[in-house]
Amino acid sequence: MSFPDPLASEQAQALPPALVTALDALLGARFSQKRGDRDQHAASESFHRGPPPDAVVWPDSAEEVSSILRACSQHAVPVIPWGTGTSLEGHALASRGGITLNLSRMDRVLEVRAADMQASVQPGVTREALNTDLRATELFFPVDPGANASLGGMAATRASGTTAVRYGTMRDNVLALQVVLADGRIIRTGTRAAKSSAGYDLTALFVGSEGTLGVITELTLRLQGQPEETAAAVCAFDTLQAAVDCVTVTIHSGIPMARIEFVDALTARAFNLHSGTSLPELPHLMVEFHGSATSVREDAARFGEIATEMGAAGFDWATTPEDRARLWRMRHGAYHAAFALRPGSVGVVTDVCVPMSHLADAVAGAAQDIAASGLVGPIVGHVGDGNFHSLLLIDPGNERQMAQAKALALRMAERALAVGGTITGEHGVGLGKRGLMAAEHGEGWQVMGAIKTALDPAGILNPGKLVPDCPAPPDCPAPDCPAPDCPAPG
Amino acid sequence: MSFPDPLASEQAQALPPALVTALDALLGARFSQKRGDRDQHAASESFHRGPPPDAVVWPDSAEEVSSILRACSQHAVPVIPWGTGTSLEGHALASRGGITLNLSRMDRVLEVRAADMQASVQPGVTREALNTDLRATELFFPVDPGANASLGGMAATRASGTTAVRYGTMRDNVLALQVVLADGRIIRTGTRAAKSSAGYDLTALFVGSEGTLGVITELTLRLQGQPEETAAAVCAFDTLQAAVDCVTVTIHSGIPMARIEFVDALTARAFNLHSGTSLPELPHLMVEFHGSATSVREDAARFGEIATEMGAAGFDWATTPEDRARLWRMRHGAYHAAFALRPGSVGVVTDVCVPMSHLADAVAGAAQDIAASGLVGPIVGHVGDGNFHSLLLIDPGNERQMAQAKALALRMAERALAVGGTITGEHGVGLGKRGLMAAEHGEGWQVMGAIKTALDPAGILNPGKLVPDCPAPPDCPAPDCPAPDCPAPG
Structure with a gap:
């Protein structure tokens, strides 16, 4: 398994004049080839960057999307849908050129x-x-x-x-x-x-x-x-192992947790630096309960017993809506807060998900690997699902650190696959995980390619993402296959 | 929309001798062309009947299934997977001949x-x-x-x-x-x-x-x-409307029902005839609660209040595991019990599912249509999902009644589609619902056909079921398309 550079030898091309004329007639000012508009769609929230698309369109209706796709099909020009650009794996980048379809005006x-x-x-x-x-x-x-x-x-x-x-x-x-x-x-x-x-x-x-x-x-x-009653809390554990074990026991106990989130000691430190909180610099769980007044009281008490038995301390209950909003704003801000640990750095986010019985080992293994690498990499996780992220912080342009971060990410993915987990719990494939799809799915990845070809024979929809370039089975005899990741031997 | 006869002009064919030799070598006695074995796979639990398959195989492993499919692909012979034969829409019938793949030996x-x-x-x-x-x-x-x-x-x-x-x-x-x-x-x-x-x-x-x-x-x-605590109950309502309204209110209240089942007055009568119970011949709800002792008590009490307010009476709580088993055995036996209403009849089962806000109207409309038809047709439903069935009982061989039953089923499907529901909540498409797929999915049905063709280009897997015979879009120009349901004009 390796992380190939997804942007190597992929360059944007000029649009066919007939297509420009057609889109201009259809969309007017909602079709743009301006450098500023194109550049805005070449960046993402993560370290992934793309070449600017050749144009950007802002359709107002399904009918307009249909006309755009018909025209782009006719000219074999790629179309890349764009929502808010908050994806972390470069999904919406025009890595093979084409037109970015910005859907932000369809907001009703x-x-x-x-x-x-x-x-x-x-x-x-x-x-x-x-x-x-x-x-x-x-x-x-x-x-x-x-x-x-x-x-x-x-x-x-x-x-x-x-x-x-x-x-x-x-x-x-x-x-x-x-x-x-x-x-x-x-x-x-x-x-x-x-x-x-x-x-x-x-x-x-x-x-x-x-x-x-x-x-x-x-x-x-x-x-x-809306639940009749909501309660939330945060509590600290002496060790990462104790916090993660508490999650496993809680989930097995059948308590219907509304949220159960893990943040490690480094993330607690980042919150303190970024938000002015004064959490102990220890692993924490942040939890929420939804239900009737009775059931929330009962669930919270049962969780409290389990957590206390596993050594939890410093329970802080968020009882008002404002306190809860503050708690979850802090958790959701972890990605941005982490940069306070190393101002000016860029981040590589990992996203494996494993079966619950392997969660403690997977998180501990990731933490050890990160420590051994010397990189700064706080860990957070939607641990009730077995899903956790590390944010590996590296200096911009430092290729050695980027290689280290990618090696760590690969090691986490390999560990996850070895125990029946997945390379991505929630961030998706995009550009960042495509090199690992064959390792997770084997021949199933070719099946995804066959479905893609059936629905998009010319391959205009978000090319270079998710599916293999060639959906043929490995015994395909094509001697001069042009696909960069042709699976045929030789 | 219409229900075409799915078996018209579809006849079994003799197997290629090379395939017989290959399967015989691979499977020995687990490959059979005996009339008795074939006939056992020509029947189903519903009124659907197929021609007997040309042979039956009983593989022991995925590797054997793989060898069988490779051989059948090579000879373009259909393969029809078979589980226990309890499907209600003729899914596992060899309507276009071929080999039934009985998976009952793969039971570990x-x-x-x-x-x-x-x-x-x-x-x-x-x-x-x-x-x-x-x-x-x-x-x-x-x-x-x-x-x-x-x-x-x-x-x-x-x-x-x-x-x-x-x-x-x-x-x-x-x-x-x-x-x-x-x-x-x-x-x-x-x-x-x-x-x-x-x-x-x-x-x-x-x-x-x-x-x-x-x-x-x-x-x-x-x-x-396993839930810490389980409680179940049955209660009666004066009218169908009151029972169904009780379901809607209960689901909206957020009570996490483990089961909430509707049976109409006729079904209650069938239970009495078939099982010797003495339920009032009224519409009933049968409910179950799973959770902690506290939550089950709370949920049951809340449901009890709602039901009583809607006029429920005769609450009968099943507190022991034996009582609950008896209650659900009765409910699950509704299909067989219904035949007690008209001994010797055969049944046509309907299976629409609608959004909750349309459930009361859909059930009442179905009941009225059945009453107007003169057929006997008890109604039961997994009403917490908006899914209900009628079992239309007709005399074997009575074509007028069969046509009436199919017209009623069609009317229910049309009503369901008109309110954004589905032609089948849980029984599937098989032979029985294929004629309605275009009405539910429009062009999406052709997309299903394109996926089918991508994964099974020769069309050997369970042909004549679920997908259109021709997956081409409606503007396909093929003038001599052999597909019996070719969507091309003319």
Whole structure:
């Protein structure tokens, strides 16, 4: 396994004049080839950078997306969907040139069906905007990756976050989609019913497909009732092992945790530096309980007993909504706070997820590897799911450190795969994890490629991401295959 | 929309001698062309009947399944996977001839990983066998369609049942699969981690694919902890409307129901006739609560208040495990009990699922239509999901009644689609619902066909089921398309 440089020998190309004319006629000022607009879509929240796309478009409707895709299909020009640009694996970068499809203008909450606990939204609606819209309904959308990402982007990357342990990921909370295919066809997947056995689960196929199979232009989301009662707490442990063991025991006990988050001693230090808190510089768990007044009291008491038995101390309960908001703002700010540990650095974020029985070993192994490398790398985790991240901080332009960080990330991925885990719990594949897909999926990766080819034969949708360039099986005899990662021998 | 006769002009053909020789060498006595073996695989639990397959094979391993599929691919002979034959839509019938792949010998529980709350099983393990195996672990597998189906078959049809309202369907409870593709390749999908964002969700694609994309040869299942406390009850309502309204209010209240089942007055009568019970001949709800002693008490009390307010009477609590087993045996026996209402009849089962806000109207509309038809058709439902069934009882061979039953089923499906529901909540497509797939999915049905063609280009896997015969888009110009349901104009 290796991390190839995904941008090597990939250069942007000029757009065909007929396509420029067509998009200009269709979109007017919402089609731009200006350097400033293009540069804004060449960066991401992580260290991944792309060449600027050849143009940016801002469609207003599924029909416009359809026209754009039809035109780009005709000219074999790549199209890269863009939500809010908060992805961490370079998903929305134009690594093979083409046109960035910025969906931020499609930001309407189309319908809230409170009686069915569902909302239909356009893809550019952010999760915070939806939850603001829902305030009057006593409902909320539970998936919370921290960033105020667009719901279309969250679906495209199968995002999750702190509340997945209770409410699931985007896989569990998207009921139906409207999708525009590469050839411009507009389809609907799923229904408004709670379940269906009517054929292939196309909704689940498009969720997590990272813009490589189609462009999501509408989502039907499952909502949750605001819990009658909420309580949250933070507590400290003497050792990383004790904190992670506490998670395992808690999850096995069946307590329906709404959140159970781990932060290591270094992250606690980062919070203190960044937010002026005065947490002990020890591993912590941050937890939340949702339910009736009785059940929250009972769940919190049971968790308290387990945690105390595992040596937890310094319980700090957040009882008011303001205190809870502060607690989770701190946790969600971990990515930015970590830079306080090494101002001016850039970060490489890891994202493995392992079965619960291997969590303690996986986190301890990662911590030891990071310590041995000499890099600064705080660890946080959605540990109720077995998912944890390290943020490896390196000096900009320091290639030795970047190589060290990538080697650490690779080692964590290998450890995760060795125990039946996954290379990415929630951040997705994008550019950063593509080199590991064959290691996780084996022949299954070729199957993903075959599906991609069936739905996007010209390969215009977000090329260079997620699927292999050549979906042929390994015994494909093509002697002069042009695919850079052709799996054929020789 | 119409229900075409799926067996019209479809005849079994003789097997190529080279294939017979190959399968005989591979499987010996586990390859049979005997009339008795073939006839056993021409029947189903429902009114659907198929021609007998040309042969039956009983593989022992994924490797044997792979060899069988490679050989059948080579000879373009259909392969139809078979679990326990309890499907209700004719999924496992050899409607276009070929070889039935009976997976009942692959019936080992491979591993129970209690610490991860997971089990790995072969596809022929039945859900009851798995739960028997799990008794010592304090864990259980929650999906319960009533029939003691094989877990491979349950995954293939995306089965659910009485507990889906709490624990989800097979979609939610299958973490990973081993699948043999049409060309014999053996792939693994998913991981043992609780979640993953590593590419297309192939697990979700194969779950519900009804043997048309691959043969499931191993499943990794999510298990649940046995609840500390369980309570169940049955209560009667004066009207169907009151019972269904009670469900809607209960679900909205957020009470985490473990089961909430509706049976109508006619079904209560069937239970009395069949099981010697003395239920009032009124609509009933049957409910179950799982949790801690405190939460079960609280949930049961809250439900009791809601139900009483909606006019429920005759609450009968099942407090011992024996009483609960009797209650759910009765509910699961509804399909067989119903025949007591009209001994000697055959049944046509419907299976729509609608958004909760439309449930009361959908059930009332179905009841009115059945009453107007003059047919006997009791209604039961997993109403917490918006899913309900009628069992339309007709005289064997009475074509007028069969046409009436199909017209009623069609009307229910149309009503469900009109409110954003689905033509099948849990029984799947098989032969019975294929004629309605275009109405539910539109162009999405062609997308399913394109995926099918990508993974099974020769179309040997369970042909004539689920997908269109021709996956081309409607503007396909082929003038002499041989597909019986070619969507091209003219």
